[in-house]
Amino acid sequence: MTIMPKLPEKTIERLSQYRRALLICLGKNKQYIFSHELAGMLHLTPVQVRRDIMLIGYSGTLRQGYEIREMIALIGKIIDSEEGLKVAVIGLGNLGRAMISYFNGKRTKLSIVAAFDINQEKVNRVYAGVPCYHIDMLSKIIRSENIPIAIMTVPGDEAAKVTESLVLAGIKGILNYTPTPVNVPANTYLQEYDMITSLEKIAYFVKQGNREEHI
Amino acid sequence: MTIMPKLPEKTIERLSQYRRALLICLGKNKQYIFSHELAGMLHLTPVQVRRDIMLIGYSGTLRQGYEIREMIALIGKIIDSEEGLKVAVIGLGNLGRAMISYFNGKRTKLSIVAAFDINQEKVNRVYAGVPCYHIDMLSKIIRSENIPIAIMTVPGDEAAKVTESLVLAGIKGILNYTPTPVNVPANTYLQEYDMITSLEKIAYFVKQGNREEHI
DNA sequence: TTAACATTGTTATTTTTTTAACAATATTTT
DNA sequence: AAAATATTGTTAAAAAAATAACAATGTTAA
Structure with missing residues (x-):
């Protein structure tokens, strides 16, 4: 190759x-x-x-x-892994569910295989084909299922704690959708995305009457 | 100033x-x-x-x-408008609701004041303080309420049509969260965000064993 | 069959963004 | 009181990204 x-x-x-x-x-x-x-x-x-x-x-x-x-x-x-990579969603609120629907049937190489939540009503149920576990099981499932990537969709004030668990569980990449920036060790890939920043940026350019397109 | x-x-x-x-x-x-x-x-x-x-x-x-x-x-x-800007959410699915919860009480200068959906069960109800209108009312409400910014959280195959309506209704900025890129005239500010791209990028770097942090 | 054209591929240039370097200086320590 | 230190503010350099320029060339048209 x-x-x-x-x-x-x-x-x-x-x-x-x-x-x-x-x-x-x-x-x-x-x-x-x-x-x-x-x-x-x-x-x-x-x-x-x-x-x-x-x-x-x-x-x-x-x-x-x-x-x-x-x-x-x-x-x-170039961008896929041959074996495919498993993904977990942490926090099965609106955003977590949105991520799962988004992915449903779309990609073969990346697949959401587990969700975690603290709410007993969600735990042990299956959402759109994805089983939801209690967050206490996080480390266990991530290790046993060999999941390298996590999407964090928990409330901001739980972000730090969840991140710590994810790192301890050996996660390799985190996509943080919470409003709270987190810290990870250097061998973990972290990407933060902040919806409010996106919107405020638009607001700024709308205010400026700026004409350009920006992706 | x-x-x-x-x-x-x-x-x-x-x-x-x-x-x-x-x-x-x-x-x-x-x-x-x-x-x-x-x-x-x-x-x-x-x-x-x-x-x-x-x-x-x-x-x-x-x-x-x-x-x-x-x-x-x-x-x-620098970044706020003095009067504050109104925002509409188009599509009250999981992602649309997530956006509304996200914002709840967070910002004063940007406020989500309307949601639109096609589903009659959602229309004319209030979600987290935000009234939901039928999508046929889009142009009317956007004009009457003077809403300059829209967040698109509809399914991908409706993105183009909704964008067209938004532009006709005089919207100034669009944040497109659907998986389908859209086109707008030059005087409209467009920002596309693609969750799958974010995740695939993480997957790539995880695959590479790359160590850096990326925001 | 020659000229015009549309398109790719690549190098060069420009712009944007990040990083480094370091002077200035108030505060703390000796 | 002098030296060391921690921090800001700013200019300079480097790196990354985008854009422009243009040669090459197969295709169509004249």
Whole structure:
């Protein structure tokens, strides 16, 4: 297998988006796509698309564009793990359930296999195919099921404690959707996403009457 | 009022985060904060914090740090609108409800004042203080209530249609949480957020055994 | 069959963002 | 009172990302 020299982080993000856009095209029985078409779908410039494609070592055909299936396959080789990775959702509130529905049937390589909550009414039930365990079982299940990734959708004031449990349980990556930033050791990958920041940013640009698109 | 020379986009994002962190500190009766403390809370470097603070024209006191109240006030002056902005949530599914709970009582300047859904069981009811209207009322309510910002939490296959309605209704900013990218005219601010991309990015770095933190 | 065109692939340039370096200085310690 | 220290504020440098420029070339049109 060819070693892929480290891709820019932004390119990784876009690869995921390219794939989704390409899958939509495939669903419409499209076979080839031009850089400007893909760019248009994702609010990017054609140059950026071509450059990313260059970076992953793929080539299209002149005047015909890129072969959609091939590109999907190649992106998969780069960003997916062969075995597939299991994901747990911590906190089965509205947001946790939203994440599960979101994923339902969408991806094969990433699958949500467990949810955790503190509420006894939710525990030991199955939500959209995903079993919900009591949060006390977190460490046990994460280890036994070998789950490397967790999505935190608990209330902000529980974020720190849950993070600690996750780290102790050996989790490798955390996506933190709570409003509270958390800390993890250096060998754990952490990504924070804050809905309020997103909205405040929009508010700022709306206030400024700014015209640009920003993804 | 001093004209603020255009701030970097990333700084705007961080200002929102600074404020939230500062509010937490304020809640703990802290009065001053050092750049390295703020940095530590948000996975940033102290230099970056100081630089941002410099850019907004604030000054701390040597060996004492920054006055928390003052800084919160200043950030508000920069990123908030004086009158406050109204926000609508389109789609009262799990994600829409999550957004509403998230905001409940948190912000004063941004307030979710309306939700829309197609489901008759949800229409004309109030969820967490927010009235839900039928989606056919979208244009009417958005105009009459003067709502400039919308959060889209509908299923992906409705995203395009809803976006069109929003634009026609004169919306100024859209936060798109559906998995489907949409298009808006140049005078509308659009921000797309894709949960799957976030997760796939984590998966990639977990796969790589990458050690860094990424916000 | 030649010219015009559309598209890719790649290098170069510019812009944006982050990081480093370090001067200035109030506070604490000796 | 002098030295050491911790911290801010700012300029400079580096790194990352986006954009532009343009050569190459197969395709279509004249």
